Amino acid sequence: MDFNTIFQSQKQFFNSHQTKNVDFRRETLLKLKDLLKINEERLYEAIYKDFRKGRFDTFLTELNLVYNEIDFFLKNLDKLSKPKNVKTALSLQPGNSHIYYDPLGVTLIIGAWNYPYQLTLSPMVSAIAAGNTCTIKPSELPENIMHLLAELINNNFPSNYLYVAEGGIPETTELLKFRFDKIFFTGSPKVGQIVYEAAAKNLVPVTLELGGKSPAIVTETADLEVAAKRLVWGKFLNGGQTCIAPDYLLVQESVKGKLLQIIKEKLNEISYSDGAEHYTSIINKRNFDRLIGLIDESKVIYGGKSNPETLYLEPTIMDHVTWEDNVMKEEIFGPVFPVIAYKDYDEILQQIIDGEKPLAAYLFTKNEEEKEKLLSLVSFGGGCINDTLMHITSDYLPFGGIGNSGIGNYHGEFGFLTFSHQKSVIEKTNWGEPNWKYPPYTDKKMHWLKKVM
Template sequence: MSETKAPIQAPNEVQSAVQTVVKVIRAQQQFVRSGATRPVEFRLRQLERLKAAIARYETRILEALQQDLRKPELEGYSTEVGYAYDSIGYVMKRLKQWVKPERVRTPLTHVGSSSYIYREPYGSALIIGPFNYPFMLVIDPLIGAIAAGNAAIVKPSEYTPHVSGVIAEMLGEYFDPGYIQVMEGGQEVTSALIHAPLDFIFFTGSIQVGKIVMAAAAEHLVPVVLELGGKSPCIVDHEADLDLAAQRIVWGKFLNTGQTCVAPDYVLVHESVKAELIAKMKAQITAFYGEDPQQSPDYGRIVNERHWNRLMGLVDSSKVAVGGTGEREDLYLAPTIMENVSWEDQVMQEEIFGPILPVLDYQVLDTALRNIGERPKPLALYLFTSNSRTERKVMESVSFGGGCINDTIMHLVSPYLPFGGVGSSGMGAYHGRYSFETFSHRKSVLKKSTRVNLSFIYPPYTAGKLKLIRRFMK
């Protein structure tokens, strides 16, 4: 997830902010320690309350998304509001089963005993959200935090002030700050939060800031989940359905104006079908957004001028096949396809996180896979092919967070699949039950029998006891 910010430090001037944050954290930790969040009935009521809050504020949320990102209502509902409804419903139907102590197998060396895993809340969890899906990417982790019995501090992105304001008002109206607190602001607030003695941090954003968050968390040994990003490849084989590939690649790339952490960052296509694929993608852009996407109500805008400037700097006009134009005052950047791109070009040196799609070609799949493997592990990978051997080869050869075969983005939507990165694209995963697990500490408990006592493990040690232990442990 590429949300580039200047490095966050912990200078003396933020110490007062840290003190304020610590007071909130202490109050939340005390609330969790009181046992108030433990009953599953309490958690279900809070999830129902959250759903009611979203329903009441739905119109304002969608309006705020339009103001901050020019996000179309359908996109805003399906990827943010509606997604939250579905996530809450899924968790509520299953939470009673998830919170039960889980009995697991016990080895023969503990004969007469039983083994259990108890899931307990960490305490006060910090959720830091990004600008690209500014509502969903704080609410979805919050659902997991509530389900697991935590209190939470929510830090929305300052880059989307309208959405941030609505979130603050909504959660402030429906929840006590000793349970759920929203903290708005810029780098000073974020710095104060990540340097505070929290119990858990869930961060979605850029690799650069993820490193800073992790370093700050180390001060108090706070566990972290980092949902980051990277350059997610999209491989198109010569045996792919090119019409389908063009439609699904264009949709996945230009959804939310390319500001999606799992968007195809670049296309790696077999040279024999490259020209045809580019022509079909060009036609698909027109089919989606018309001859002038700037006039389309279905095409959004870049979040701010700084990001617009960064993106325009990645466009090489000599390699533009489609688009390449923009208007700073409108924060508009046309859906852009660049061809004849090499691995050394500037557009291939960082995650794009915008509506620019470089196209590279390959002759031999092994070479393409080696090129991908020599770079940081991506958050997502997409493959378009009708060949099952190619499919198996790619899936077994490349390490990535998650992905799709013959589609883009959609693996993100399944609550049955964990979503998260690997290596520099992140650590930890969530969605569905994985959200509950992520925000839960798994406490291992062995319940020993009082009727069976293995006295041979106690001193004094003898040759006979050693012989018996060797029988059991080999």
Template sequence: MNPEAEVAITEQEIQELVKNQRQYFRSNATLPVEFRIEQLEKFRDLIHRYEDELYAAIDKDFGKSKYHTQLTEIFPLFEELEIAIKNVRKWVKPRKVSTNLLNQPGKSYIVPEPLGVTLVIGAWNFPYNLSLVPVIGSMVAGNTTILKPSELPAETSRVMAKLINENFDPNYLRVVEGAIPETTALLNQRFDKIFFTGSPQVGRIVNQAAAPHLTNVTLELGGKNPALFAEDAAVDVGVKRLIWSKFVNSGQLCLAPDYVLVHKSIKDRVLERMVHEIKKHNYSVENKNFVRIINARNFDRVAALIDPDKVYYGGETNREERIIQPTVMHNVSVDDAVMQDEVFGPIIAVLEYETLDEAFEIIKSFEKPLAGYLFSNDKTTKQRFLSEIPFGSGAINDAVMQITNSNLPFGGVGNSGMGRYHGEYSFECFSHLKSILEKANFFESDLKYYGHSDTQMKWIRALS
């Protein structure tokens, strides 16, 4: 933690905070749409006001440029806020659905309602985006929220705490800084919703902590995301898009392609274009288009995955500066160290295949990934990829960019997570959709009442 941060919060203080937020929620203060809009607009204005501090903090933690922070952190926040402010009046309205004949005369509808007191546990790799976008979803749904940012990027944690804790009622919205003890104390409390972004290993711990309270949980995790280059792939533009998506944030991105399956007929060309694109961009911290690995522990883990005998390009490391240069490995097999877990760093492993069946078997030998990418224009190949390969979200002839469309839900499947958010899906993520049947009083059929006959049962079956 940042040594200048405030003294760690005690478990008793956390209990009191949760208790006060629950009382505030039960007062119905967060229910009115105008209140939600007012708080969202205030949040938007605060991000504008603190924008320079947000840039400075993340630069200290990562060496991340203002441009990349805008692109991957700040602009997505503004987009989510504008979508929420613009649409919340529509989202909170009851949603009419059809009513079956058995329940006529009557009407059916769905009423969205907030869940209550929520806990958002953010991730370190995109600390603003992955902490505050879920918070926006909780706010627009009408909940109270406690945010626990990752302690690894200490400066960004500090500035988020400053932005929120100095400007919002703690009974409504509060940041709790800290590390494992504070997170553990938070997870010991009963929440109505927990939203966690991080690794599958920690996701299991969060899920176990929520289970005794039967708390609704959304887990945004990760996995080994495949990128498959089919024989007909448009290599030049495909590799250009692939390289950007892999090395943005130095590969510390849960949606980044983790390994690349390349048809043997185009392997050499793909490798050459990879090196061309890397050299063209001249990735470096000095050029502000590359960032440091978050800490020494993660540096050591990622650097250990580099097999010098399989390096096609790159491979240089600097532990003191926590920098690993963009690295392409080839002649990789599924048994290599780089294929045993999610890389989460600037290393891309290239595997060769001959048939789609062979490539699909490799992908399916791993847990279901957060993302899957295909580079092909062949109709049959696209159809097979989408129907046979499970993954959370993906793209065809691109990578990562699906996250920029708020009309698409973002989330994992199986080991890569559960639940979804972004745009209206964030509202639904932090809401309960309450089903209602409303019956008229002027008529009541006797079909459902006792004294059943075969004829009655035939009518019930027909009307259901």
């Protein structure tokens, strides 16, 4: 279908004000949830075909989060969409102050391939909850998923309200030419720059959910068993293709040997074999070859096996890594885990600070001073103390990056605000207004002006 026709029809439908009706939004969310549940088996089949992601991981890291996001809005939409009364400044008395939450209008959501359901549908849920129309452009890399999402959405919702656009770079480039009221993009910083530049030509507001090299730090006070278990899970989930995965490991020199031994034991227990239900393949040959190129075989202490036919790459640990190694010069986005030992905690914090601001950071420690230093000195999108990844699961925490790792945030109320305009309104009475703000101005009026303001 012609994109211009879709865009104009969504603009017209939004201007009919139907999407502003809270009951209409709620009905749409219920319909979407039912549609996903009815087709859950097809969703599992499509993602397995695209990069061998298993049912359990797909439910845990994708559909479960989408369902939770829908349920959050079904429970809280009345409260979120209701105008909010706030304090009124003395200078505006007598009167009342309100914040109204207006939907932005016609929105564009560009999803990512690594979590193709979660990172495409969750922002769409926020856009719907806030009262917008939405054009959705899933990533073309998981092709079966793109086709399935297009079928489900386009066959069950009117295209002037919700529409999934199929295609690759040419189609995305064409969509970016339109003057949407909001663009929400999830992907790499490199492509994020292209999206941001295209949006700037039309002064379109943008939320960018990007990535970066997210550090994991283990200090000598950490519970090493817990740290190893949670690092292995967080790093190798989804084949390491997670924007908030621990990208590299910084471990205090005195406990490095013991931690790495426990990590190896955990990896052996879980057995991330080729075709394992709990282990995802690399998305395509290009990314597979890139990851192979980052591995320095002389530094591999675990793993390293690969199969180009199935795009399998075994969890790979590299020790004795330096900041100058190739693996430390770009976001890994795969199951390669470089390890750097440190002696001075303050020095490695400074090393992180000197780099690009990461999307996530993780610290394993029992030391309060170490925790406070990380949280007060290091700028990052979000993270965990003594865990990995789990901050993304909360509807009560904003998820997003800072600097090179992104602009803006979403999830729960924060997603609602991302797709809303907060409209400020002062409602004045018709009586009791002092005349000090009106000419002619006098010294006496200046006296009262200074007191009141």
